[in-house]
Amino acid sequence: MALNLDVSVPQGQLSGKNLRDAMLGFSGSTLDNRLNGAIRGEASLDGFRTDLQANVSVSNEQQRLSDLDFQAAGTRLTGDLTRGSDGLTNGALKLTAPDVSVAAALLLAEAKGAINADIALVGADGQQNANVAANAKGLAFNDIIVGSADISVELSDLLGVPVINGTAVAQSVSAAGVDIDQLSATAAQTGTTTDFSAKARLQNGSDIDLAGTLTPVDNGYRLGLDRAELAQGQLTARLAAPTVLSVSGSTVRLDAVQLNVGSGSLTARGTAGEALDIALDIRTLPLAIANAVMPELGLAGTLNGSAQISGRSSAPQVSFTADANGISAAAISEFGIAPLSATVSGSYANSVVTLAGLRAEGARGLQVSGSGIVPLDGGGLNVSVTGSAPLALANRFVADRGGQANGTVSLDARVTGTIAAPAFSGSVSTNGASYVDPEANVRIQNITGSANLEGDRVVIQSLSAGLATGGTVNATGSISLTNGFPANVQVGLNSARYADGNLFVATVSGNLALTGNLTGNPLLAGNIGVEKADITVPESFGDGSALIDVTHVDTPRAVTQTLARAKADERSSAPTPSNRPSGMLLDINIDAPNQIFIRGRGLDAEVGGSVRVTGPLNNIQPVGGFSLNRGRLAILGQRITFDSGTVTLVGDLNPYLNLVARTQGEGITVFVTVSGRASDISVDFSSSPALPQDEVLSRLIFKRSVGELSPLQLAKLAGAVAELAGGGGNNGLLDSLRGAAGLADLDIVTDANGNVAVQAGAYVQDNIYLGVQAGADGQSRVTVNLDITDDLTAKGSTGADGNSSVGVFYEKDY
Structure with missing residues (x-):
């Protein structure tokens, strides 16, 4: 009887490779319990032609595969195999594959690399024997990688107890998570015994x-x-x-x-x-x-x-x-609880672990003891645990911001249910704990509280803490122990004082609610009243020095950890989080009708109002702002009152100021505008009718034109400009003042103690230089330099404090 079978696949994919025009067929016949026929196949796989040919003969006495010839993208497998009624196989296979990737795809596998092999199978005396000679290079299959390998081996009694003669050498092998640089193995037969040896060097x-x-x-x-x-x-x-x-x-x-x-x-x-x-x-x-x-x-x-x-x-x-x-261990090194000691005793039977006793002790107050029953499948979990654990165990969750928790939590708990769905009961408490967050510039101390474990959640009975800067915080509510740790916690602020360490200090009270998954984007919402806040405009001079680019060599481990916490390599003034999600969402109403003060560089203003703060912590979106209640600007003893102004939050605690004052000068109306971030304000002077800034200032302060000012008045005026600009800007205004007065020098200087002064100077004659220096502390000094010759100079000075000096100096350049 004829038997024919044809299967075709016009188009498809195998292991990510495009398959086209695939065909597999069998043509043959059956007669007297014997099947004879031919297998043929062809396809295009990723543009490579593949072909398969073989003859098949199957009877009760034997199964034979002959004239096997498979080719795919340079890979070729040929041979003949015969399996007898005794279950033993005779024949040979030859494999040549410079790249096995295409051929492997036909077997629904992913592989790459080259392999060549000759395999001879011999069945004799009831034993299955084989000779194998193979080599591989750059071979990768699943998680197994072989850089190179050579195998030459004779095997006897494969189906029983193998007797082996041969060698195997391999380099750069990775398997089961173990990386091997070199591997060599030999086996030699002596009678019925195989002597073997193997050596390996791991990576x-x-x-x-x-x-x-x-x-x-x-x-x-x-x-x-x-x-x-x-x-x-x-x-x-x-x-x-x-x-x-x-x-x-x-x-x-x-x-x-x-x-x-x-x-x-x-x-x-x-x-x-x-x-x-x-x-x-x-x-x-x-x-x-x-x-x-x-x-x-x-x-x-x-x-x-x-x-x-x-x-x-x-x-x-x-x-x-x-x-x-x-x-x-590396996994617990960051917790600071090592070294640990532990004892345990118990038994296992019927998929249940019975803990007769468990005790562990470690650094920072870690002491845990327990006992109970742990079924690996199903219900019946019943474990009791008592002891104390360091809060430092939670530091891994705030390590990227340098957060550090200290103190211990006491635990008296019982776990029931199943491993997959445990239920908790008991209590936890802490007393005198603390937490420091350098990124937020927060130090919380004397953290004291207790909570009950109820099923799959922690219910906070009481929790209170003090801020190092003043005030207290308290909380009640619950946190679920299921996925995401959903929370419903109410937080109270009681005259809590916060300082960002740079510009902002505030004392606030209010009530907030924290809801949502703590591991996702929880919402912090509520109302806060500002009792008092101070925004300080820095009395800075210049832009500061650039940080030196330091390369650390052979850095001790402790120093490395400190640098990582401080984000030293990020060259920023404070550590910042890396690759952290948007985190907590805000929806907070801030009410401050008054007592928000802005001071510094002659500014003294009070604003008030209300703001709603929304959005994630890394992208705060304020709605509303604070408007001027009162304010003035002091400059060289004069007080200029602001008429209007606003303070706006723009995503952080460095607000944007816009304050406007109007006053009368010598025949003009003067407008003073203070604007910009609190950390980098700009003070601008304008007038009606319009005049240059130096002229506006001169008429405002001295009631006269800049061309009529004395050198000492010019120095004072320049000092006022320096104070308002923070010492770093308004060089153009200084230049115009110097040019208007015909001075040789007009500059802002500081002494060794950081006191600010303005110096002005001019040549009275070609060899006589007169200088004046006026300090911010009210002190002034006049100096005279007389060039007697090119190398000989007489110098004298007298100050408002009565100190005078005179001398003759000889200088020679070589």
Whole structure:
């Protein structure tokens, strides 16, 4: 009877590659329980032509695949295979693949790299034997990567206890999370015994050395370990003495396998199989041995303990005790609780862990003890925990902003339900804790409170704290322990004083509500009344010095952590968060009818009003502003009263000012405008009729034109300009003053104590220079320089304080 089958796929995808015009067919016949036929196939995969041809013959006596020829993008697999009624296979396969990616896609797999292999299969004397010669380069398959490998091996009795002759060498291998730089293995047959050895150098510098024998015995085999060693630096784990593992059917007998690890040991003895009877004994085992394989663990400490495993493999029973000391690990290093010590005892049976006792102690007041039942599946969870834990455990959540919590929380709790859905009961409390947030310039102290655990939420009974700058904060409400930690917390502010450390100081009272998921975008809403606020216009001079670009070499770990918290490499005045979501949302009404004061650089103003602050913390959107209640500007003893003004929040605590004053000068009306951010204000003078700023100032202050001013008056006028501009700006106005007065020099200077003065000077004659200096402290000084010759100069000075000096100076340039 004829048998034909054809399957076609006009268009599709395999492992991300485009498949077109695919066809797979079989044509043959069946006669007397025998199937004969031919397989053929072709397709275009990512533009590469693929072809498959093979002949098939199947009967009760044998199955035969002959004339196999598969080709895809340079990959070619050829060969013949015959499987007899005894289950043994004879034949050969040859694979040549400079790039396996296209061929792998046909098997619904992702792979790349080159591989070549010759495989010969021989079935004889009831044994399946094979010869394999293969090499690979740049091979990647799933999570396995092989830089290069060469294998040449003869195998006997593959389906029983293999006897091996051959070698394997590989470089740059990654598998199961282990990175191997070099690997070499050899196996040699002596009678029915295979002697084997293997050495490997891991990428982290660890060395592995293994040697032993494999010998068939009745109904199993005997594995002898002559040498087994793992070493990294001075730390080694090695087999204490040659040992034997005997396998009979499904039962494995351990002949007192002992590993010496550093100064400790791990010993296992007994049998494993359908019935279990294994004893484990651990003595001063250094946990750092795990770092030899996975350095990122950063483990330290020692472990003592024992375990007895009994029962059956389908229902094991375990009793255990363990005592660990000096424990630390990379995962807990940032919490500051290491080193830890812990003891635990208990048992396991029927998928339930019974903790007879658990106790852990660590730095910063960590003390936890507990007991109970932990079912791995289903309900019945019942664990009691008491003790105290450091609040520093929460620092990882505020590490990017440099936040630091100190103090301890006491815990008396019980956990029931299931592991997937635990229910909590009991209480937690803290007394005298503190929290520092350098980014927000907040220090909260004497945090005291208590809360109850009720099912899947924490109910805050009372929580109060004081601010280091003054005032208190209190809170009540609840926080759910489910995903996202949804909260409903009411916060009260009681004359709480906040200072940003630069421009802003405020004392506020009010009530706020925090709702929503704490790990998402919770909402903080409510009303705040400002009792008093001070906005200080900085008395700065110049723009400050640029930070030096410092490269840190061999930085100690503690210094590195400090630099990271301070965001030193970001060259900013305060640390800022990195890659943090928008975070908390605001909807707060701020009411301040008065007592918001703006002072500095001659300014003295009071504003009031109300503002609604909305939006996320990183993009505050204020609605409303504060308007002028009163205000004045002092300049050289004169007081100019502001007529109008506003103060607007623009996203932070550095508000935008716009204050306008009008007064009369000598025949003109003078307008003074103070505008800009509080940290960088600009003072502008204009007039009606319009005049230059120097002329406006001269007429305003001295009631005369700038050309009529004396050098001392010019110096005072320049000093007033410097005070209003913060010493850093208005150079154009100074230049116009100097030019108008015909001076050789007009400048703003500071002495060693930071006192500000203005100096002016002019040449009375070609060799006589007269200078005047007027200080902000009211002191003035006049100096005279007389050039007698090119090298000889007489200098004299007299000050308002009565101090005078005179001298003759000789200077010579060489």
